Amino acid sequence: KTLDTYAAVTSHDDVKALIAAGEGRGWIVGRQLIDLVLTFPGALSAEQLRALTRPLAPRAYSIASSRREVGEEAHLLISAVRYQSHGRARKGVASNFVTERIKRGDRVRIKLRPNRHFRLPPPDRDIIMVGPGTGVAPFRAFVQERRATAASGRSWLFFGDRQFTHDFLYQLEWQEALADGALTRMDVAFSRDRPEKIYVQHRMWDARRDLLDWLEGGAYFYVCGDAKAMAKDVRATLIRAFADVKAISPEAAERCVAAIERERRYLQDTY
Structure with missing residues (x-):
């Protein structure tokens, strides 16, 4: 739609040719309005340029803390998105706003939105948490909550990232949780620390017998993070494990996993 509007407003022949060849949708992927203007310069009024823009969508972040442990604070775990694409350095709008532009004392507008489907079970139930990268955020809150309520159920965390030395998020906190019993077990995978890449689903496969023992004992299974690949791979690994x-x-095996989903013991918060 943006390409069509731009072509109509500027009458740019190259943009029209791109659309006519059916290549417009492929060209626009990974690009922004500034790329369109720089690649295909055209005469635009300020109002025409404004009409091509869209309001920024709000960004949703999982709260990474429990009020029982941190009081009125709300902790967030945010990774600044930075990458190269089509010959230009790119930055995630919201993540870099938080990490680069906000200063102590600044006011930022937020909205709290409860997630009614991704919650802890009764305190006597076991939980298994799969949260690579910043997907571990809600599980920090879960572990804090279980500690504060002296939950009797066991807690097992699968965490993964690129490198042990740089990317082991909340390492000391997990070690403390393992020591005080708030966390029963933790399996980790660091994909860039060895020649063959290891991800959380590989650790799940290694621990598949224990994993099924927990699930068949009524444990709740939580997944948070990337929806495109990780969440699908985790589910596929669980099917293979069964x-x-x-x-x-x-x-x-698929029916076994589907049964856990129907019982609402397989819960996802993916993006």
Whole structure:
């Protein structure tokens, strides 16, 4: 739609040719309005340029703390998005606003939105948490809450990132949680620390027998993070684990995982 509008306003022949060839949608992926203007310069009034823009969508972040432990604060875990694309350095709008532009004492408008489907179960139930990268944010809150309420259920965390030395988010806190019992077990995967890449789903596979013991004992299974690849790989690994440990067909294993989902014990917060 943006390309169509730009072509109509500027009458730029190259943009029209791009659209006519059916290549417009592919060209626009990974690009921004500034790329369009720089690549295909055209005469635009301020009002025409404004009409091409869209309001910025709000960014949603999981709160990474429990009020029982930190009081009126709300902790966030934000990774600044920075990358190169189409010959230009790019930055995530919201993440870099937070990490580069906000100063102590500044006021930022926020809206709290409860997630009614991604919550802790009763304190006597076991929980398994899969949260690579910043996907670990809500699980920090979960562990703090379980500690504060002296929950009797066990807690197991799968965490992964690129490098142990640079990316082990909240390392000391997890070690303290393991020591005081707020966290029962933690399996980690650092993908760039060895020749073959290791991800959380590989650690799940290594621990598949224990994983199924927990799930068949009524544990809740939580996944937070990337929806495009990680969440799908985690679910596929869980299906493989059921098939292998129980010596059943992939179809029967799929039904086992689907049953956990129907019981609302398989919960996702993905993006």
